[in-house]
Amino acid sequence: MEYKFSDKVSGLQASAIREILKFTADPEVISFAAGNPAPEAFPTERIAQISAELLRDDPILALQYSITEGYTPLREFLKGWMTEKGCFHKEFDDIIVTSGGQQANELSCKVLLNEGDTLLCESPSFIGSLNAFRSYNVNLVGVDMEEDGIDLAKLENALKTEKNVKILYLIPNFQNPTGRTMSLAKRKAVYELACKYDFIILEDDPYGELRFAGENVPSIKSLDTEGRVIYSSTFSKLISPGFRTGYVSAPAPVIQKMVVCKQVSDVHSNIWAQVVAHRFMTTIDREAHFNKLRAIYREKCDLMCGFIESGFSKEISYVRPQGGLFIWCTLPESCDMNAFCTRAVRDYKVAVVPGNSFSIRSDEVSHSFRLNYSTPTNAQIEKGMEILSRMTREMLG
């Protein structure tokens, strides 16, 4: 038979990064294209120990159906922890446990947007989120970024010209793909705009705890007095992405609708992972664990940045990230970025992600590419960056 798909998904493509990742099946290729946490960052022994105790002493808890909102002790822990971080206002917020940070994006979109409503976001932005928004046929509008975050003048212009703006989607800390962090002044300004133009901010913060340089910047959620911020984060980078355990702190009426939508989507998230995450977070020295992770990513980032600074052609610019997993490099406008990335993986066997993978519109021209330092080993970073350095100098001088 001939299959007719719904309007909302018929144009939807699998992540373009997956296409690049196909090349990385070649064992000769060194990949800076992924976004996986470093394997050495997983607290494998402690997870195994907690899991063994759980399945021995409380197997039915770990295996039976659970409630959609999430495992109650985990939600209670999150309320406390998020309060400490300024990300939970007990007067009006509630918490839902989600199947990874990704589900927070999808639920926000499904709950708040009709087809054709406008969702604003940073340009470029995380492809997984963009595709979630696209899958609801919303009017997706990108706003250019500066070094310290979204361009406020362009944002206000979009707010004046676009119709039915319901959500502004932001990754304020170590943004994917740019690695940039939004300044406190801009966080305050976008919150004021949200109040003035009556929209909701979806603050996606998967990397916030992975700050290895500079000073912590308060979240936009911490500035939320009117209940306008949906704050989402995840245990993917702190414990394990395979868990698919994330969480959202948002005004109770929004959480209530998210619960109804999550119920019809997957009933609840894997409960073994929720219980393990709860026991892990409440029995370890959290700061010591986070410091260990920060040290791993600081070392890898420093190693990669060292090569960019001493080895790359001076024609390539970048902003050194203060945390997270990614570095964003920009080629001179004379250089064909797609040709550069294709040549890198085909001829030099080093995979990077072409910047237009993160574009909001398909007709945008990007001159940038994304490097990831969390997944490769230090030896792979050294070898791959030496090759890339040579290639950039040969091509650009």
Next chain:
Amino acid sequence: MEYKFSDKVSGLQASAIREILKFTADPEVISFAAGNPAPEAFPTERIAQISAELLRDDPILALQYSITEGYTPLREFLKGWMTEKGCFHKEFDDIIVTSGGQQANELSCKVLLNEGDTLLCESPSFIGSLNAFRSYNVNLVGVDMEEDGIDLAKLENALKTEKNVKILYLIPNFQNPTGRTMSLAKRKAVYELACKYDFIILEDDPYGELRFAGENVPSIKSLDTEGRVIYSSTFSKLISPGFRTGYVSAPAPVIQKMVVCKQVSDVHSNIWAQVVAHRFMTTIDREAHFNKLRAIYREKCDLMCGFIESGFSKEISYVRPQGGLFIWCTLPESCDMNAFCTRAVRDYKVAVVPGNSFSIRSDEVSHSFRLNYSTPTNAQIEKGMEILSRMTREMLG
């Protein structure tokens, strides 16, 4: 601020069963309202053993990001197993692992239906699926059931009168809530109608392996020559519902779109559970395990049916199920079903689910209620059914 939700979710309510389940927090209440597998059906020791080995020998596999389609060895196992069961046609089908059976419903709807398109289903039907369909603002039309499944004349009438019928949703084995099984003749007939009227059948089969009486009936998927059947099932009743691990066998182009939609929904399902499910299914004696489950549910069902036959007022009718988890009882039309269910839980401390929870339209009148025998212990079944028996005789004679 005042929250405005999307049209598709603003009318959506949490499952009405949850309201009933609130009463069951009272420890005095005996609940026949749930739908959980029997705790004694969980293979807890084997799961603990497999998990311990996995987290010891291959922790990164269990904790790192994985691919959206599902863990490859699990998909390969499923292709073989589903082929044996006639539910996978290697010429045109593919497999995706989902976050429980529930996600299969949501993905099918998102991939194939625009708002306003028609989805037909049995009336009554499973509330979780109905709410998934409602959350996409589709035209949901119920078709009455007979003892051997959907009423074919009424189905064909709906096909002639409803516009843009894209999907017929069916639970052919031990349907939730009625416990009824569709005859082979009707399965053949609905497949022919699908070919004639050009729609897709979504065959939801969570209980198929839990047949404890009567002869196995071939799946509709096994009759699929044109690639018109999306077959979904789950490990929830065979291993653990807390895993949230289900699967879909469907034509490759449909699976491809489901993969894209699942990617934006939760990236992939919890990978620990996928690996444990694969190792469990490929290392145990499957038939012996299923026979153990069937024996548990046969005993519980027989126990409950015994009370209905010898204790209930003769005014109450029911069809004895041949498998699954539920019994559907119908009161005489003179009896107010909602008053009956409320009185049962409030005055007699026995919870059952009012039949209108499974209605397609809110204005439908139901005279039935659903009993579950899988969750209560045998002692609870005995005590609760004695009370219910007494109550039915007091009320109905």
